[in-house]
Amino acid sequence: MIVSKFGGSSVAEASQIRKVKKIIESNSMRRIIVVSAPGKRNNKDEKITDLLYRCNDEVENGSKTKSFNIIRERYTEICKNLGMDDMSEILDEVESGIESGKGPDYAASRGEYLAARLLADFFEAEFIDTAEVIKLTDDGRVEESSYKALNARIKGTGKFIIPGFYGSNSRGEIKTFSRGGSDITGAIAARAVGADIYENWTDVSGLLMSDPRLIDNPCVVNELTYKEIRELASIGANVFHEEAITPVKDYKIPINIRNTNKPEEEGTMIVTDRDTSKSPIIGISGKTGYRNIFLEKLMLNRYPGFREKFLLLLNKNNIFPEFESTGFDSLSFLAPENQFDNADSVISDIKEQLNPELVELRPSISLIGVVGSGLPEQIGVAADVFTALKNKNINVRFINYGGSDITLLVGVDTDSYLDALKAVHSIFGGK
Numbered sequence: 001m002i003v004s005k006f007g008g009s010s011v012a013e014a015s016q017i018r019k020v021k022k023i024i025e026s027n028s029m030r031r032i033i034v035v036s037a038p039g040k041r042n043n044k045d046e047k048i049t050d051l052l053y054r055c056n057d058e059v060e061n062g063s064k065t066k067s068f069n070i071i072r073e074r075y076t077e078i079c080k081n082l083g084m085d086d087m088s089e090i091l092d093e094v095e096s097g098i099e100s101g102k103g104p105d106y107a108a109s110r111g112e113y114l115a116a117r118l119l120a121d122f123f124e125a126e127f128i129d130t131a132e133v134i135k136l137t138d139d140g141r142v143e144e145s146s147y148k149a150l151n152a153r154i155k156g157t158g159k160f161i162i163p164g165f166y167g168s169n170s171r172g173e174i175k176t177f178s179r180g181g182s183d184i185t186g187a188i189a190a191r192a193v194g195a196d197i198y199e200n201w202t203d204v205s206g207l208l209m210s211d212p213r214l215i216d217n218p219c220v221v222n223e224l225t226y227k228e229i230r231e232l233a234s235i236g237a238n239v240f241h242e243e244a245i246t247p248v249k250d251y252k253i254p255i256n257i258r259n260t261n262k263p264e265e266e267g268t269m270i271v272t273d274r275d276t277s278k279s280p281i282i283g284i285s286g287k288t289g290y291r292n293i294f295l296e297k298l299m300l301n302r303y304p305g306f307r308e309k310f311l312l313l314l315n316k317n318n319i320f321p322e323f324e325s326t327g328f329d330s331l332s333f334l335a336p337e338n339q340f341d342n343a344d345s346v347i348s349d350i351k352e353q354l355n356p357e358l359v360e361l362r363p364s365i366s367l368i369g370v371v372g373s374g375l376p377e378q379i380g381v382a383a384d385v386f387t388a389l390k391n392k393n394i395n396v397r398f399i400n401y402g403g404s405d406i407t408l409l410v411g412v413d414t415d416s417y418l419d420a421l422k423a424v425h426s427i428f429g430g431k
């Protein structure tokens with residue numbers, strides 16, 4: 001059995017939904033279809049999920065859901081162009097649900113709910129409401145019982161349409177995942193039915209070696225491992241929701257990222273292991289906007305628990321470092337710069353409580369990650385990266401390798417980020 005998840009662009013309008021139908025019908029193993037809410041049709045358009053959050057804000061601010069009309073029109077137009085009856089009754093129900101103040105999670109989840117109801121009719125498939133089967137704990141984890149419950153609903157030989165992005169909590173209230181979370185629903189469904197493949201259909205032909213908005217024509221990565229995609233995601237790559245790896249990884253269900261607009265292309269396979277001999281490095285990703293909080297204290301190793309105290313103090317001020325590098329007498333943490341709004345008071349807390357020789361918040365830096373399972377055995381990767389940066393006269397502000405042995409992380413001034421990314425991409429881009 002194949003679980004096929006279609007993202008927002010694949011269900012944005014009737015012509016896209018017809019492509020989805022063709023894809024589903026071309027392989028009888030595609031029986032479980034998970035859908036997102038309709039996304040943007042063009043740059044000026046708004047995503048249905050964004051509109052739904054806005055409707056909820058309107059209700060919270062005491063007015064009627066003015067934006068619901070735009071949503072109503074989008075679904076009505078899709079129905080019309082597919083030659084189907086309109087969904088006015090279900091749309092009315094959803095609108096009054098939002099107006100009754102059921103909150104942001106309920107409102108946001110309705111984009112997927114409506115899309116799944118619509119597609120179930122159009123494909124003559126059975127609709128399964130995820131709120132009935134995917135149960136979430138209060139801290140947002142998926143209850144183990146969800147897999148069994150979903151599996152029990154898959155009977156016979158027909159097709160099933162499942163809305164992505166939400167489940168319900170122990171009180172039966174709708175709870176959404178974080179944004180882009182329909183990928184997680186797809187992964188849950190894949191594990192629940194023991195799928196042979198989890199297909200993730202989107203509008204790009206797989207994972208690209210670098211960000212196509214910044215680099216011209218990066219090549220498609222044919223195959224990479226779960227671990228590699230996690231590493232790429234942690235430093236900016238975002239084709240696939242990072243939390244969606246968890247349900248399928250232990251069950252070794254391969255994930256295939258594919259393009260609804262070019263179904264003839266094979267896309268990217270995410271697997272447990274791969275042969276690294278041909279392409280030791282598979283991706284270069286980057287993330288801008290970090291600050292480095294740097295501290296020096298002589299004989300640091302004589303103060304047990306010092307690092308933990310420093311971290312705790314940062315956490316208490318809502319600063320959650322993502323990367324670090326430690327010296328004999330110094331500690332250096334990188335955290336997103338938007339967490340440093342109260343920088344002055346944090347610095348004075350640190351001075352007061354930890355009494356360091358020096359503590360300073362350094363200017364904005366950006367990170368570039370070179371990722372590949374072949375990295376540990378490949379000689380010269382770091383040398384190539386630093387030579388490329390040197391040739392462009394780019395100063396290196398931060399280095400981390402070993403925290404993960406498949407990622408070489410380099411920090412540069414944010415001003416030089418784009419040049420640095422291009423320079424690093426030019427070494428590995430074609431391989």
Ligand code: ASP
Pocket residue numbers: 007008036037047049050111164165178179180181182183
């Ligand atoms: N519709 C949700 C969002 O826009 C979830 C998803 O598309 O995966 O974030």
